Each structure stands twice: as C-alpha cells, then as structure tokens.
Amino acid sequence: xxxxxxxxxxxxxxxxxxxxxxxxxxxxxxxxxxxxxxxxxxxxxxxxxxxxxxxxxxxxxxxxxxxxxxxxxxxxxx
Numbered sequence: 001x002x003x004x005x006x007x008x009x010x011x012x013x014x015x016x017x018x019x020x021x022x023x024x025x026x027x028x029x030x031x032x033x034x035x036x037x038x039x040x041x042x043x044x045x046x047x048x049x050x051x052x053x054x055x056x057x058x059x060x061x062x063x064x065x066x067x068x069x070x071x072x073x074x075x076x077x078x
Contacts, residue, residue, distance in 0.1 A: 012041035018076035019045045020068060024053030024060065044077045 019042050023032050032049060039045055048068050050057050058065045 009038050009041065012038055013043060015042050015044070017044065018072055020072045021045055021047040022057045022065060022068060023047065023049050024055060024057055025049055025051055026053060027055045029055045046072060046077045 021035075021039055021042075023030075023035070025032075039047055050061055050064060053060050
C-alpha cells in the first residue's frame with residue numbers, strides 16, 4: 001500500500017545493491033519514458049528492454065528473464 005500512497009523516487013539513490021530493471025517494449029501500463037528518470041537515480045542499475053514484451057517479462061519471456069538475472073549475479077553493475 002505504501003508504494004501506491006507514497007513517492008519514493010527521491011530515495012532511489014540510496015540503493016546500494018545491484019538492481020536489474022527489465023522493461024518490455026510493448027508495456028502499456030508503465031512505459032520506458034515514464035521510468036527512465038527514476039532509473040537514472042539508482043547507482044548500480046542495469047536496464048534491459050525486452051522486445052515483443054509487455055508488462056510481465058517473467059511470464060512472457062521467462063528464459064530471457066532468467067538469463068538476465070544470471071547475468072546480473074555473474075557480473076553486477078558497479
């Protein structure tokens with residue numbers, strides 16, 4: 001509920017852990033331009049835009065999602 005009522009964007013720069021940001025190029029719920037400003041605030045973020053994918057990459061493209069998660073663990077952004 002807090003995420004719906006509060007705006008946490010000003011605290012994104014506090015994230016110390018590696019973050020994987022997966023976005024679908026066909027996402028109609030949250031478009032890439034809407035989130036790019038916030039993603040830029042995260043110090044250790046890797047953003048991957050998945051082709052022919054909507055809002056749920058883990059369901060729509062589970063193999064590619066797993067690949068990106070393994071890649072994050074093997075070589076996290078610095």
